[in-house]
Amino acid sequence: MTVLGLARVWALVCSAGWGWVVAQTPVSVPEPLSLASAERGKALLLQRQDSGCVLCHQVQGLPAGGALGPSLVGLAERSTKAQARERIADARRFNPQTIMPAYFSTEGLNKVANPYKGQTILTAQGLEDILSYLFLPTTGTP
Incomplete structure (x- = not known):
């Protein structure tokens, strides 16, 4: 992982305020998109510097991930x-x-690096693509 990648992951973790700040207003959850791609979702899950998912989670069909968060297998x-x-x-x-x-x-976040202020980490499309991969039948992966 590059230094820039580590800085981005650190910004993501710090922006969550280490869980000490609860969003004051309910987050707007995007509506499901019909053109989700499991292939793009897999690529996002693997991007340690962008999504960071495999830093904390085990994901079926992907190289060994972290054990900090719950396994996403199954x-x-x-x-x-x-x-x-x-x-x-x-x-x-x-x-x-x-x-x-x-x-x-973007609500209730602390210490967000200036380039990321007001931006969500994932787009609605990216979120749906990740879900598309995570909810593939266990017999087939892209």
């Missing part, structure tokens, strides 16, 4: 896409002490 067996969408969008709604970045919220 997520479709214990969650719905709608539930996963809400947690990825802003996990603080479910656990105010989480260190998971708020991927689709």
Whole structure:
């Protein structure tokens, strides 16, 4: 990982305020998009410097990930896409002490680097692409 990549991940973690700040207003969860791509989702999951997902989570079909967050292997067996969408969008709604970045919220964040102020980490399309990969049937991956 490059120094710039590490700086971006650090900015993501710091922007979540290490879970100490709870969003004052409910986050707007994007509506599902019909053109989601599991292939693009896989690429996003693998981008340690952009999404950071594999830094903390094990993901089926991807190289070894981290063990800080829960495993995402078999997520479709214990969650719905709608539930996963809400947690990825802003996990603080479910656990105010989480260190998971708020991927689709800009509310209540602290110490956000200037270039990232007012921007969500994921776009609505990126969020749907990741969900598309995470909810692939276990027999096939792109």
